[in-house]
Amino acid sequence: MAAAEPLTDSQIVIQRPDAEIAELRPAVDADVAQARALVVDSDAAFERAAEFLKRVKGIQKQMIEILAPHIQRANDAHKGLTQLRKEQIAPLEEAESLVKRKMGDFIEAEERRAREEERRRQEEARKQEEERRLQEAAEAEARGDTAEAEAIVDAPIVPPPAAPAPAKPKAEGVSTVKRYSAEVVDLAELVKAAAQNEHLLQYLLPNEKALNALARSVGESMNVPGVRVKATTTVSARGR
Numbered sequence: 001m002a003a004a005e006p007l008t009d010s011q012i013v014i015q016r017p018d019a020e021i022a023e024l025r026p027a028v029d030a031d032v033a034q035a036r037a038l039v040v041d042s043d044a045a046f047e048r049a050a051e052f053l054k055r056v057k058g059i060q061k062q063m064i065e066i067l068a069p070h071i072q073r074a075n076d077a078h079k080g081l082t083q084l085r086k087e088q089i090a091p092l093e094e095a096e097s098l099v100k101r102k103m104g105d106f107i108e109a110e111e112r113r114a115r116e117e118e119r120r121r122q123e124e125a126r127k128q129e130e131e132r133r134l135q136e137a138a139e140a141e142a143r144g145d146t147a148e149a150e151a152i153v154d155a156p157i158v159p160p161p162a163a164p165a166p167a168k169p170k171a172e173g174v175s176t177v178k179r180y181s182a183e184v185v186d187l188a189e190l191v192k193a194a195a196q197n198e199h200l201l202q203y204l205l206p207n208e209k210a211l212n213a214l215a216r217s218v219g220e221s222m223n224v225p226g227v228r229v230k231a232t233t234t235v236s237a238r239g240r
Contacts, residue, residue, distance in 0.1 A: 012077045020066045024059060031056050053237035107168060107176060114166045125160045133157075 035056070040049050133152050140149040168176055184190060194200040206227075215222050215229050222229045 014070060014074045014077065017066050017070055021063070024063055024066070027059055028063075031059065050237065053235075057237050103174075104176075110166060110169075114163075118163055121163065122159055126157055129157050 031052075034052065038045075038049060038052065040046055133155070137149040137152040140146075140152060190200070191204065194204050211224065211227060214224070220229050220231070
């Protein structure tokens with residue numbers, strides 16, 4: 001793609017070629033009406049249709065040539081303004097991205113700290129409960145109650161309720177959202193699972209670009225399980 005032309009004027013004027021279009025419009029309307037009425041039901045009609053297509057393609061070419069320079073000027077103006085916007089906005093977008101990343105890193109660091117603190121709290125509670133049980137079991141053993149001592153030691157340890165999640169930092173006009181995404185780390189494993197579990201097929205996307213390329217290359221001899229070849233006949237015509 002060609003580089004956008006630098007903007008040199010503060011005012012950009014794009015004129016429509018209405019007069020030139022008006023000269024061709026009767027021919028366009030007539031051809032559209034004729035196309036709707038045209039019936040192709042014989043070899044002779046096919047030949048007439050072919051001649052009609054050539055005339056239509058010729059008018060299309062004229063219309064394109066009329067509009068081309070005006071479209072080019074509009075495109076150049078659009079590219080220039082888009083480039084100007086990019087140049088002016090890019091530093092601000094960089095600053096925005098940098099600060100957002102730092103704020104996100106802070107939130108994630110706080111969440112990691114809270115998880116670690118919760119893990120430490122749970123581990124401390126478990127140790128205290130084990131020590132308490134060992135003490136109670138020792139006392140039961142001292143009383144000669146071996147069965148109670150064993151029951152105390154073998155009973156499952158119920159972890160304490162999890163601490164409330166820490167509140168996220170807040171600032172006026174700023175919100176945070178945690179988004180999750182998936183990453184395929186073993187495509188073969190996913191395909192194997194989908195073959196055994198139909199509900200997983202929705203997570204597989206066929207490579208239609210590669211399949212279409214193969215179909216164009218080998219035609220009706222294409223043989224891929226689960227894929228059929230489709231053939232479509234198209235007609236092309238050259239303008240006069």
